[in-house]
Amino acid sequence: MAERSFKREVQKLRLGAGEPFHGEGILAVTKALLESGVSYVAGYQGAPISHLMDVLTDANDILEELGVHFEHSASEATAAATLAASVHYPLRGAVTFKSTVGTNVASDALANLASGGVTGGALIIVGEDYGEGSSIMQERSHAFAMKSQIWLLDPRPNLPSIVRAVEHGFALSEASHTPVILELRIRACHVHGRFVARDNVRPTFTLKDAMEHPVRDVSRIVLPPSSYLHEREKIEKRWPAAQSYIRDHALNEFFSPDAEDFGIILQGGMYNTTIRALELLGLSDAFGNTKVPLYVLNVTYPLVDDEIQRFCATKRGVLLIEEGQPDFLEQNLHSILRKAGLRTKVHGKDLLPMAGEYTAAVVTRGVLEFVELYAPRFIQRDRLPSVVRPQPRPAAMEALDRQVHPRPPSFCTGCPERPIFTALKLVERELGSHHVSCDIGCHLFSILPPFNIGATTMGYGLGWAGAAAFNTRETDRRTISIMGDGGFWHNGLTSGVGNAVFNQTDSLLVVVDNSYTAATGGQDIPSSQAENPIRTTRLSIAGAVRGVGVKWVRTIARTYDVAGMRDVLREALTTREKGPKVLVAQSECMLNRQRRLEPQARKAASEGQRVVRQKFGVDEDTCTGDHSCIRLSGCPSLTIRPNPDPLRPDPVATVIDSCVGCGLCGEVAHAAVLCPSFYRADIVTNPSAWERFVARVRLAFIGFLQRRMART
């Protein structure tokens, strides 16, 4: 069960020709896939395309009606390899994952796919997670397109353009026998907009047809001598075929191309930002009627030489708006113009920053500088937007700047991963600090305060691999590695566990088993505990680990048991027993748990059944405001408030309403011998008659003593 349900939205996928579609970009892409007669879809979740996977999951029945097969791939490599179905058969297939991290994982399969080429349209939809809010390193998918000869679509970020890109993506792929990457920037994935729908199309040639009438063509298989032929075919056949398709179907767009003797060439994805910049400078209206000629590259690889020559022939200079580095497009543009003998001056990274996100502010500055070079008369100095007008900052605002702290993401309220790191902190107090190798997932938040645990993260599922070198008999100090259940099934079982067994390492791996790929939005995996009608779940991580030969395996079935967790960690780090050690720390992701249980509890209570709600609290008059409890937890629900005691200047700890009663506060107070201020309240709704009777008796007795106390 994914974190967000699209059950209601997916009904929009049934819209027919002429009906208006309102919704999120991701949903529009799914609709476009169905309108294009796709036969199979696969992928691996990760922002910003997690929702695409969730949409497809919730739409599975609609997909089945159309004979479309959908898979949750084990990894991006699996997803990319799935496209092999389009090599010999006229089957349209699409896969999706987060880029560039997912594309890195997929690149082996992508390279082989691109070498042999495809018969049916093969579309790779990547969510380009670059810039603000990005959770990964800053790289470009563009490099993958170039190295493997895969065409790269970067459509204008509005729904009609994105839908059009999907349709033409398949056609382009078929016309040039080449897989196509559709690059969607993070904001485009989440953009809410509208487009006019068309009817869904059931593929004429189906998976069934292919399986019942298999064909093979050895010239499509990557093995010399075929691979030598593929390399030539890419240049001699597929490349020109692609360029002519792009030209003939006007995939790239010109806006007022001959208005001036200078112009702007831009990635499709940068279009809205560029228009806004021009609008602010008085060079365009809100509808994109621009005074400055624009050549919009909805296809950023390959470039179409003659289109570029045509656009530039009449220009003294052009500005290339290309986000990210290296400046692949700029170099490409230079070579095309020089070969054609055109003198058009090329601006780009000289007026715009080489690296980093091209925000509206950045682009506006760049465009302003460019226009000032070629047509200063266009610029009304007195009407410039404030973003390009440096202004002195009032003192009040400077004072404010000092008060604003960064607020990075962190473990959620009641997160079962938090106690693991609490226990780790407590163990390190006893045994000293250890080298900790981290992985990708929510657990990576351990590197931030209050835990400050973890030294490196080498990639998804590579937590234990990241500690491989620390394998020497010269010390008894063991390293600790962290891995999530998601990363474990993605590749960690082999790259981490198998590797550790084979190389006889003597270190500890903690597998965080929270029943979902939580960081990407709670999708199911083989070890998920939920019943999933279309997937096989409830497989054991401990079993898998033993299967590859780990002898020392422990399971903590309740991570909130901090003392227990601490003791097992201590044992793992101090036992005389050599060899790889795996601790499986289990507790369901609280975000998903609450989503599952809350409605049930509410229903039960309203039906008059007995329901117990647990909540923690801090006694304000015994709390001395040291906040050790917070430093060992960091739970969003465990915070501070002004001290009601006029004598005490320091704020007291407090538990706010969002508390889900996970129990960590109490466990920490015990395990770390903190303070007696924590209490747990069990609030019983619809108590039994006996319960009420006992409560009355107790109340009478306790009330008597309390009144007696009050008198003395």
Next chain:
Amino acid sequence: MPPRAITIAILAMGGEGGGVLADWIVDLAEHGGYYAQTTSVPGVAQRTGSTIYYIELFPEAAVRAAGKDPVLALMPVPGEVDIVVASELMEAGRAVQRNLVTPDRTTLIASTHRVYSMTERTAIGDGRVDAESLLEGIRAAAKRLVAADFAEIARDCGSVISAALFGALAATEALPFPRERFQDAIRRGGVGVDASLRAFERSGEVRARDLPVPDPDVIRSAVERLADYQDKRYAEEYLELLQPIRTADRDGTLLRETARYLALWMSYEDAIRVADLKVRAARFGRVHREVKAGPGQLVRIHEFLHPRVGEFADILPASLGRWLLATRWATSMVARLAGHGKVVETTSIRGFLQLYLLACLRPMRRRSLRFVREQEQIRQWLALIPPLAAENYALACEVAECPRLLKGYGDTHERGVRNFVAVMQALPQLRSCNDAAARLKKLREAAMADESGQKLAEELACAAAH
């Protein structure tokens, strides 16, 4: 003036319903003859990090006139935002810091409540930022400011903050839609409609409120506290101890701070005090309020106690306590009895009696081991102040504040005592320097900088170097 988009930025923290608010606005606009585009960058920010939702609205009439769809931006441009909605005070500050709020055009709707940052929460003492300068900053930055505790309004209405903020937005009339249309959007949303509408209504009339700054009478509350802690006589002793400070005081600071920390030290938290506070009727009432227990519901309160031999010895008669700590077999026996962490249900007769009987030991406290120990240390510290005040008043004031380091229980308290002793031992050296007060303050802050005591060690080392 050519038609342009209405630009709206929502700054919220993950899980706060910023998305819901954005969806309401989109729905409102699309039913009100407007084009609406919204984007966000959730990524992992959905996990309590700060997030920005950005919305642009465009009149459909203008679209028909132009016969062309508008090109709407996917991110806010600094200085070009009409409406900013911030779900918390520091997030409002972030909006100003990012220049999304500008005096020439921005209507800022900000909730003044605080969701403290990790840095603020994990400080050993008081790490809170200055809310006042945040408020002044956003006041200076906005063309129009609507600031109030919308979280509280939402709580009172049993709703979520997004509903309260939506109501405030409607009240500003910054959007070209009548109030009813806003309510229709909430109804179409179909989730928690009634509560949302209540919060929507309530937040309609709010005015910005400044945070009250209380100025308590320290000595009066100290006297009450000590009478409550021990007895009237104890409170009188306190006033006597304070006499020499009164005469040494010049501007009130010395007296106030000494009075504060003397009272806190004299009412140190031992097992008797904790039990006393836990079993009170008033406290039971407070817990009921805090957990929002309804009339028909039962509440059972469980305490997390971790009695240790030391704390046990503390409340024994001094001689007996010393003997216990000195005697191996007795210590280990008590340790076994005390055991590890205990969870005691105060709402059960058995659990209540345990704490109640402990609380009844109050009259015997005067003879207890810890009482004797603390009184001796208190007098040592107090004796330092008057002569010091004559020689270096500022330094005396700093010395008066040093017991701030003594807090917590168990290990935390031991750490505090260690730091206090270390700082006080540095005093004789400091006396000779001319900036002694500043140095002592530095030491005290260093002691509260980290748990490992590393910062303090560094500061002491360089203090010794001088």
